[in-house]
Amino acid sequence: xxxSRPWRVVSWNVNGLRACAAKGFPSWLxxxxxxxxxxxxxxxxxxxxxxxxxxxxxFHTVFAPAERPGYSGVALFSRAEPAASGxxxxxxxxxxxxxxxxxxxxxxxxxxxxxxxxNGPARDNSRVPYKLDFCRAVFDRTERWRRRGWRVVxxxxxxxxxxxxxxxxxxxxxxxxxxxxxxxxxxxxxIAAGWVDTFRAFEPGAGHYSWWAQRPGMRERNVGWRVDYxxxxxxxxxxxxxxxxxxxxxxxxxxxxxxxxxxxxxW
Numbered sequence: 001x002x003x004s005r006p007w008r009v010v011s012w013n014v015n016g017l018r019a020c021a022a023k024g025f026p027s028w029l030x031x032x033x034x035x036x037x038x039x040x041x042x043x044x045x046x047x048x049x050x051x052x053x054x055x056x057x058x059f060h061t062v063f064a065p066a067e068r069p070g071y072s073g074v075a076l077f078s079r080a081e082p083a084a085s086g087x088x089x090x091x092x093x094x095x096x097x098x099x100x101x102x103x104x105x106x107x108x109x110x111x112x113x114x115x116x117x118x119n120g121p122a123r124d125n126s127r128v129p130y131k132l133d134f135c136r137a138v139f140d141r142t143e144r145w146r147r148r149g150w151r152v153v154x155x156x157x158x159x160x161x162x163x164x165x166x167x168x169x170x171x172x173x174x175x176x177x178x179x180x181x182x183x184x185x186x187x188x189x190x191i192a193a194g195w196v197d198t199f200r201a202f203e204p205g206a207g208h209y210s211w212w213a214q215r216p217g218m219r220e221r222n223v224g225w226r227v228d229y230x231x232x233x234x235x236x237x238x239x240x241x242x243x244x245x246x247x248x249x250x251x252x253x254x255x256x257x258x259x260x261x262x263x264x265x266x267w
Contacts, residue, residue, distance in 0.1 A: 006241045008033050009110060010258035011155035011228055013040040013211070014251065017053055017075075023251035026052050029059075034258070035079045036103070038112030038155035042073035064088060066098035073098040074112045074156075080105060089137050093130075100138065106266035108236070109145050113138055113156035118177030125177045131159070135186040142233070143193065151236035151265050153198075157211075157228050157254065162187045162197065165206050166226040178227065194234035198243035198259045199226070210245055211254045222247075228257040239265035 010032065014020035017039065029037065037059075046054050046063045055061055059077040064087035066072040076085070082103035088095035102111040116134055120126030135158075142152050160183045164170040173179045191197065199208070209224025218224065232240050242260035249255050 005263075006260035007035040007263055008258060009036040009038075009153065009155065009230065009261055010034040010246075010256045011038045011040070011112065011157075011230060012249075012252065012256040013114070013157040013228060013254035015041050015253050016043040017049065018044055020251045021050070021053055025251055026056065028249060028251065029056055029077070032256070034077075036110055037077040038101075038110065039075040039077070040073075040112065040114035040157045042075050042098075043070050044073065045069070060103075062087065062101050062103060064095075064098045064101040067096045071097070072114055074101045074114050076101050076103050076110065076112050078103055078105075078110075089141055091137055094134050094137060099134065100141075104150070107150050108261075108265045109142075109150050109152045111138075111142065111152070111154045111156075113154060113158075115156060115158045115160070117159050118180065118183065125180065128177055128180065128182065131177075132182060132186060135183075139186075139190065139193075146233045146235065149235075151239065152233040153236055153259060153261070154231045155229070155257075155259075158187070159227055160184060160187060161225045161227055166209075168207075168209065168223045168225070178225065190231055196232045196234070196237045196240070198230045198232050198240050199245065199257065201237075201240065202243050208245055209247070210257050214253050219247075219253075228254055230257060230259040232259070236261075236265060 045065045062085045063075045085103045087101045099114045116131040118128035118131045161167040209226050210228035212219035212224040239262040246256040
């Protein structure tokens with residue numbers, strides 16, 4: 001990575017990497033200028049991916065697939081070779097769903113997480129306890145890294161809109177997973193511990209979303225939710241130079257969300 005400019009670190013729930021590839025993912029990766037890409041909902045085993053997706057030219061990749069075919073899965077692509085990398089949280093009930101992967105570059109750790117939905121198979125909120133347990137497991141792991149002196153950025157689809165400003169229709173979604181008080185409280189806990197929602201550090205205004213339901217007109221009318229984040233630990237915050245959403249990028253029901261990091265964060 002060139003040391004003279006900020007690193008462009010991007011998170012994108014691709015809603016199936018092979019499907020997203022058919023809609024232009026390789027071209028986006030090549031032209032986006034991203035130095036690190038954290039993907040969620042890969043929905044494929046690495047061996048099922050074409051070489052340009054499994055190991056794109058110029059990138060080092062790490063995949064954490066789910067055990068269940070066609071489900072979940074996360075990945076990290078990096079132009080720089082990481083000093084270390086790993087998959088999972090060491091908790092089988094989370095790791096079998098392929099939800100967490102990380103890379104370390106000196107003192108900087110970048111993690112890609114796909115936080116569970118709280119909806120159960122009966123379209124209820126029966127998976128909310130599992131979701132909250134996963135949130136706490138990620139928080140505990142990343143806090144240990146922070147206490148070790150590492151600077152940490154957690155990218156991903158958190159499947160939660162934090163505040164009313166983060167979704168177009170808060171009043172009608174108060175009982176919906178993704179905007180329940182207990183889910184939002186988990187993000188409050190991150191903030192209280194000194195973590196920074198990097199997008200909100202630069203953009204306090206309304207109307208900025210990263211996911212739109214796949215119903216006619218929802219994206220065109222910008223009736224969405226902001227559920228994709230880049231959270232920076234307090235010791236990483238001084239190295240954050242900007243944050244952004246890219247709603248103009250299609251290929252998924254989510255859009256890319258990213259952060260610009262001073263490469264001095266590594267040292």
